[in-house]
Amino acid sequence: MNYRHSFHAGNFTDVFKHIFIARILLYLCLKDSPFRVIxxxxGEGAYDLYSEEANRTFEWWEGIGRLSDLKNIDGNLLSLIQHYLACVGIDDKNQSLAYYPxxxxxxLRLISPQDRAIFCELHPESSSRLRHRFARDxxxxxxxxxxxxxxxxxIPPKERRGLVLIDPSFEQKDEISLLWPSFLSAYRKWPTGIYVLWYPIKNLDFDRKLCAKFFKHNISRTLRLSLNVGGHSDGLKNTGLLIFNPPFTLEEEAHILLPFLTHVLAQGEDAEYQIDWVIREDKIGGWS
Ligand SMILES: C[S@@+](CC[C@H](N)C(=O)[O-])C[C@H]1O[C@@H](n2cnc3c(N)ncnc32)[C@H](O)[C@@H]1O
Known part of the structure; x- marks a missing residue:
């Protein structure tokens, strides 16, 4: 295992992924009954943006760095990102960014005292940092x-409500062959959970292959969001989220959030986003 998220924390994929995770958690918080995050x-839980690792890539400059000094954000949009910005520590006190959550x-910043969280991490050092960080919670x-x-x-958690985030590092050559059977068996045990799967879109074939699995297994209610920052860099430019059982408000929110994120995070004029359903109960998509 070579991947360390400390080199990438706060980059455009984190901003994209975490804004939508925050929206889902806030939605879950609307009900009084407890829920669980799995x-x-x-990863490590939080990252020093001035660490040696972060200083080697400076990826966060093109991610959270771009959001840190935005002014005059439209009120509707602000209401959708303000909790996320507060988690990051960006507020009207104009503090400089030091850590990225x-x-x-x-x-943990968004859930209530009654809610529970389970965090798995396989890298020994990252796992140890994660454990120490939250040992008292x-x-x-x-x-x-x-x-x-x-x-x-x-799965299923005893609360029968909650969010599962599957956010692999895609170091394995065929991560989908590991991921898919685990997801499918979790889904069969708990079809009402909200699942978020993050993935890099290195080529459209990969995207199609993954979406076709949802289609083939007739897994309805999977919202697909993608953000391509464009430009000429050799690094990752395109990234996606598959959100299974999304809150009913999320698609509409994505139509406000993604144009904004595409504009703010763009690295080239070819930046673009997509919002679609892999398969919908009333409309069969085209992923076969
Ligand atoms: C993209 S990072 C996670 C970032 C984190 N979810 C976040 O948003 O802050 C992927 C993490 O998965 C870990 N990892 C890789 N394979 C794993 C596995 N099979 N089980 C658990 N963790 C794994 C890596 O060590 C890395 O820390």
Whole structure:
């Protein structure tokens, strides 16, 4: 395992992914009953933006760095991103950014005392950092465990409400062959959970292959969001989220959030976004 998220924390893919995760968590918080967050590939929980690793790539400059000094954001849009910005520490006090919260930290900043979180991380050092970071938070269980095993073990959660984030590093040549059976068996055990799967779009074939699986297994209600920042860099430019059982408000929110993110995070004039359903109960998509 070579991947360390500390080189990439706060980059455009994190901003894209975390804004939508924050929206889903806030939606879950609307009801009084407790829920659970299961983060199968949790990383370290939070990241120093001035660490040696971050300073080697400066990826966050093209991500959260672009959001840190925005002025005059439209009120409707601001209402959709302000909780995320608060998690990051961007507020009207004009503090400079020092840390970027990973998905575990964002979850813990938004959920209530009654809610619970399970974080799995397989890299020994990242896992140890994660455990130490949240050791005193009684809502949390951190595990040095393969997230796909965790998915099998902790689903369905006893609250029967919650969010599963599957955010692999895609280091394995065929990560889909690991991911897909775990997701499918989790889905069969708990079809009413909200699942978010992040993936890099290195080529459209990969995107099609993944979406075709949802289509083939007739998994309805899967919202697909993608953001391509464009430009000429050799690094990752295009990224997607498959959101299974999204809150009913999310598609409409995506139509406000994605044009904004495409504009703010663009690295070239060819930046673009997509919002579609892999398969819809009333409309069969074209992924076969
Ligand atoms: C993209 S990062 C996670 C970022 C994190 N979810 C966030 O948004 O802040 C992927 C993480 O998965 C870990 N990882 C890779 N394979 C894993 C596996 N099979 N089970 C659990 N963690 C794994 C990597 O060490 C890395 O920390």
């Amino acid at each position: 983060d199968t590939h949790a 990973g998905s575990p930290m964002i979850a 009684k809502r949390v269980k951190t595990l040095h465990l393969d997230g796909y095993i965790g998915l099998g073990a902790f």
